[in-house]
Amino acid sequence: MAAKERSNILDRMVAFLQKEFGTLEDASRMPADYVIMMLVKGDPQLPQEYLNVSNAEELCQNQPQLVEMLKEACLSGDFNRFASAFLRIVQPKPPTPAALDYLINPFKTPYVGAAVDGLYEYLRENNRKFHREGGHYGKFCSIVQSSGSGKSRTMIELGSKGVMVLYMNIRDKADKHNWPPRDDIPARILAEDLGRLTEESYTQRCCIFFTAIFLHLGTRLRELFDLTGCRISRAIELWRNEMDGTLVGNRRVQFFQDVQETYWKITNPKSARACIEELLQKMDPVFFSEMSPKPLTAENYEEEFLDYEQNMRNSYSNLIYTLDDLMGTTDDPKLVIAIDEAHRLSTMVNDRFRPSHLLCRVISAYSCIRGYLGSVWVVFASTSSRIADFSVRSQIHNSQRAVTAGSRLFPPYTLTGWDQHAIPLADITYADDVSKAEHLIRYGRPLWHSNRLRDTVMLAKEKLCNGRTFNVHDSNQVLAVLGQRFSLDICFGHPEAAEFLETGVASHLRVCDAITEDRMWRFTSYPSEPILSHVAGWLLHNEPDYIVDALKCMERKIQDGLIELGKSGQLVSRIVWILGKDSLVRQLYTPTVPDRTQSPYLLYCQKVPLTKYLEKCFGNTVWPDNKQQAEAAKNAFQNAYVNFSHWISMEENICDEYRSDWCAKQWLLRHWARTAAIQCCHGQPLIDKVIPIYFHNAGRSLQDSMSLMMISDKAGATASPTDVNAIQAKHVSINCVTGLPCIAVTLDMGVVKTEVRSTFSAKQSPRLNSLGYADPDEEDSCLRIYASGMNAKTFPFLEEQVSLETLLQSIVQHATEPAYPHPVGERLQDEMIYGSTSRPRHMEWENGAKGPAELLKS
Incomplete structure (x- = not known):
């Protein structure tokens, strides 16, 4: 200096x-x-x-x-x-760019999407339910979603909807390399130095804190309205600018210092009287003469001053009076006190109390005042779904008035938006563009698009693993990496399921789709996010043994019943198809460390020639034995490519006869654009999977260049070589006739005998007409492949990795095992679901009285 x-x-x-x-x-x-x-x-x-x-x-x-x-x-x-x-x-x-810039950037870019509108509607509906339906505990709710999804930004952006937002971040003081920054005063009051406190003293601390908050909010609101000539929108805009939770501005710091000063004064008996007089001067005398049963003066108010809860309720009532007077009485949210990183409040203090329970009891105490309908809400936000359980305990301290409230909680808000920065489909003009990093980081959560590629890839690795390195012996990390690519299904009834899903959302970027109102069920998933799929691919292949070690970990969870394999071994099939593509892409392109590469393309999102891919998966035996058919098939697919980095799961059939807006080519192109393959729903007829195929032809649009590979999975011991002939793209539940050659595959993974055979018509291959379309008979343009066995003879690339063949064989065997290891239990299960099928075991209630021997014979 x-x-x-x-x-x-x-x-x-x-x-x-x-x-x-x-x-x-x-x-x-x-x-x-x-x-x-x-x-x-x-x-x-x-x-x-x-x-x-x-x-x-x-x-x-x-x-x-x-x-x-x-x-x-x-x-x-x-x-x-x-x-x-x-x-x-x-x-x-000077901060390291990779440490903070990639977290700050999402708050600097223009806000895109309707998540804030959804949150606004959610709060408005909550207020309506609270006052008209009754039974709810208090005016608080939560936002639960994984990291980088935009929780903080969505809360702060409520200001753009005309809502006053008081944002406070109570993250741990050791967490200095994160964003938005910690607000020390609220964090210290609500979440720190709690070891010496009792339930009553912490409750008092919360009451005093909210008293100070309400006092200064009301005061500042009046000042802003006077300053702007009672122009509501302008006053809220000024508030938003000076209290932006992403900035450490002087006005924001001063606000919390004023709150702290009032907090100290109320806490200190020596300064209590002066604080009371100041408080009374701030409050509306007409309002309180109507509310109080006796004249309210400093003397008589001081007599009951230790009733911290009543003091808080009075401050809240005055704030509501001010808000309603200036902004009207409606269910539209007017003030949101946003508490970020709220999971800190769920930790038990000396086995005596959880701060969250007492804080929510305090919120209940003021929000349940009768006659005041103002839409003022406390919104807790966290990656942890534990904040959805902030609730009333069965035992209520005698001094608390929260017993007048109900016991229902509002289900958390999870809809923070997705794909906000994705390029419109019509603007994608080149097939290779979909492999570029600048294209793929636009899909998924907004965090990725807000940063440079190198920072984004490094950040994605750290957040997916919840650490700087991938520990292949950590089951949570392994299942996160595998789950993102292979769409692992979790068995809800498993005793570890709840903890696994909670950890996935809180620490490994798993997305919380919904939480039921009783908080008993959490629905989570890994939606399509190509940048994460690339990172997961790199992590799995970074060391020679990683993929085998990861799959061994997964197999143990399958044996335990946590991971569902699928009745036909669909999970094994998903693994084989992606690993075959991974092997080929590493053969065709030079693998590099993802955060050091200068290539504009992401390795595991690169397209590969279809003919080479089929040969990589099945060897040269994939082509028909008939030379003429083999030559015709190779010619038909010589310009065809596949490109998928992960699987997404459907919840209904691909199509049905009532779809009037269906365009098969567009559906396939959309999956191609984000390098996704499709796992069909359980009830989908004929097939289990679809992989998009792209035909490169300069004279045809991208949409008209799409076709598909249809795959049927089987894990039984009996071979079904002719079933592949039943797969029809024109079936009403598929309806994907594109006029281009397609592929149908049946995988008989549970059959011991190894066999790969195929057929393709040797008739004239489809040719384009003057309009660039072709519509040959489907039988003439479909390569039908039948493959049986799960070994290196069927899938030669399995030999490239030691133990991979044996491991996948072992996993397939789990699909052939009965759902119940004891046959009597299986028959008892049938009795419990009468009418679920028309078969005797589900229809004949006479079985209920039979003993085990007779039951097994029936």
């Missing part, structure tokens, strides 16, 4: 301390952390992080010699020694 600049800072230090404390001697008697806060407050050139109490306290605790220097400087008037040490210690270090 230049000498002149240092001298200017010294002059400002002395001048501001004299202004603030009167004399330097008076300043020497004040706590050192408070003096440092005042120094920083008076000089914007100093690091503003020390305006926060906890940072100033931590500095003084870690630097006791600095405290002594400060006291000496105040007594002597010579600040040179203190200033040199202080500036050397607190000079801010």
